[in-house]
Amino acid sequence: MYTIGNVYVIAAVAVVGGALFGFDISSMSAIISTKAYLCYFNQGPQYLDTDGQCSGPTANVQGGITASMPGGSWLGALVSGYISDMLGRKKAIQVGSVIWCIGSIIVCASQNIPMLIVGRIINGFSVGICSAQVPVYITEIAPPSKRGRLVGCQQWAITWGILIMFYISYGCSYINGTAAFRVPWGLQMLPAMFLFGAMLFLPESPRWLARKDRWEEAVQVLALVHAKGDPNSPFVHKEMAEIREVVEFERANSDVTYFELLKPNMINRTHIGVFCQIWSQLTGMNVMMYYITYIFTMAGLGSNVLLPSSIQFIINVVMTIPALLFVDRWGRRPTMLVGAFLMMVWLFINAGLLATYGKVPYKNQFPSAAESISITGAPAKAVIACTYLFVASYAPTWGPVSWIYPPELYPLRVRGKAVALSTSANWIFNFALAYFVPPAFANIRWKVYIVFGVFCFAMFVHVLFLFPETSQKPLEEVEEIFDDSTPGSIRFLGTPAWKTHVDTHARRMERGELDAEDKFGHEASHDERSPARVDEQVPKAE
Structure with missing residues (x-):
């Protein structure tokens, strides 16, 4: 029935949905400072300096163009919960890939700013679906000890998408005319086409199948992915027993709505998942990605801004690797705490440097009003260094963990909509910040860094007191953390x-060290140790 069972291959294909977001970030950040873009979408009075540049869209309009994608993503993330629950995690991702192609065609063919914004909203709708449901899909199909690593590949795919599209856009910047931005905007359809085709060969989430009473398929998927096709594996048996228990409990309840996420027994984890995504935006990282060319232009790099900007994208890719290798061992809490502290340090240093050594640029020194500070010499190099260090701090911490953590918090019945809600919070804040930053740089200049530094301090305190550890715990056991009736x-x-x-128990269970004992060291029941076939112990689909 399914041809691909290697969990790493499954994750590698699914996270191409994350690469779509990366493609969008760099296709905008690498293009907004090019002559072709500035002149074609020019709104202000045209002037010619030594490079013959146009002024491009106003700061407010550029903020709106950039923010249109996350605005569409907010709506797509909310809708994705319904699509995922009805069609399945796999088909929801495929729907997102088709929508991406439609949006890319409109963006590529844009004749004016309104058409560009419409295309980016449609692209964003696709990214909202994929960014919400890819982590859910991988979370539900991955073994507990590898779950963080595999879901973290979503962030790694985003960094690769940013890097690849940035260099495509950089190469195309040497093309004369509108092809300089139309070619990269058209090429970004290719990964979506690959994603749609490759997903045909991947299995569906076993937990979603079980919820739809497709028990035999659920067993087949678990056996294929976790036991090389052996349905009698102790780990497969344990997973199916837990899934069956949860599904049977939830069957007595009606279909979940978003309002259920606000009930007293769910509100805490809802707030944690939502704020995990909100804080990942309030670090300012995606702002750095969108507007890095603004920052480096203000630091005196001028027309050579694109290549130095690309260094941070390389750092982003490389520094995500430690998280993929070790995040399950480090845990979610320490990773988020260290990341928040380090990012706060680099942001405050940059604010101090720009406040002390920055100057108001002379008239027409920079093409955009958002490029409102001029800094040169050693302080400018320090600003660039701190920007690189900020990226190196985000990449192995909040970058991957913000995708890993929310899907682990929720029970099966509400997971699709709960993760959709938390991801929608990511996108609405992405929208607000993408719109906010150009006029903020134009008006409050270096104080923008103070704003994000304070956010990093607040998230450190929030994580310290309210974000529990979920690493290596089976999804069904995470429920116990939020049970307020225990001593x-x-x-x-x-x-x-x-x-x-x-919790290192899951890793030992997967290795077969605990197949005869439960996690408390007690002797397992006869049913739990029984070598009988799993498919004989699960309800048959009617």
């Missing part, structure tokens, strides 16, 4: 976040 728990919160730790 030592806090009402509405469950186990205090600072008392939770990485």
Whole structure:
């Protein structure tokens, strides 16, 4: 039935949906400072300096152009929960890939700013679907000990998408005329076409199949992915037993709505998932990605801004690798705490440098009003260095963990819509910040860095007291963390976040070291140790 069972291959294909977001980021950041873009979408009075540049869109309009993609992503993320629950995680991702191709055609053919914005909104709708449901799909199909690494590949794919499209856009910047931006905007359809075709050969989420009473298929998928086709594997048996227990419990309830996520037993984890995504935006990282050419132009790099800007994209790709290798061992909490602290340091240093050594540029020194500070010499090099260090701090911490963490928090019944809600929070703040930054640089200049530095301090405190550890815990066992009826728990919160730790039990279970004992060291029941076929113990589809 399914031809691909290697969990790494499955993740590698699925996270191409994340690469679409990366393609969009760099296709905009690498193009907004080019002559072809500035002159074709020019709004201000045209002037000629030594490079013959046009002024391009106004700061407010450029903010709107950039923000249109995350605006569409917000809506796409919300809708994705319904699509995913009805059609399945796999088909939801395929729907997103088709929508991406439609948006890319409109963007590529844009004749004016309104047409460009419409195309980017449609592209964003696609990214919203894929960014919400790819982590859900991988979370539900991956073994607990590899879950963080595999879901983190979503962020790695984003960084690769940014890097690849940036260099495509950089190469195309030497083309005369509108082809300089139409070619890269057209080429970004290719990964979506690959994603749609490759997903045909991947299995569906076993947890979604079980929820739809397709038990035999669920067993086949678990056996294929986790036990090389052996349905009698102890790990497959344990996973199916837990899935069956959860599904049977949830069957007595009606279909979930978004309002259920606000009930007392769910509100805490809803707020954690939503703020995990909000904080990942309030670090300012995506702002750095969208407007890096503005920052480096202000630092005196002039017409040579694109290649130095690309260094941070390389750093982003390379520094994500440690998280993929070690995030399951490090845990989610320490990773987020270290990242927030380091990013806060680099942001405050940049603010101090720009406030002390920055000057108001002379008239027409820079093509955009958002490029409102001029800094040169050693302080300018320090600003560039801190920008690189900021990226190196985000890439192995909040970058991957913001995608890994939310899908782990929720029970199966609400996971699709809950992750859609948390991802929509990511996109609405992405939208707000993408729109906010150009006029913010134009008006409050270096204080923009102070704003994001304060956000990083706030997220450090928030994670310290309220974000529990979920690393290596089976999804069904994460429920216990939020149970406020257990001894030592806090009402509405469950186990205090600072008392939770990485659970190495799952890794031992996968290796077969605990197949005869439960996680408390007690002897397992006869049913749990039984070598009987799993498909004889699960309900048959009617």
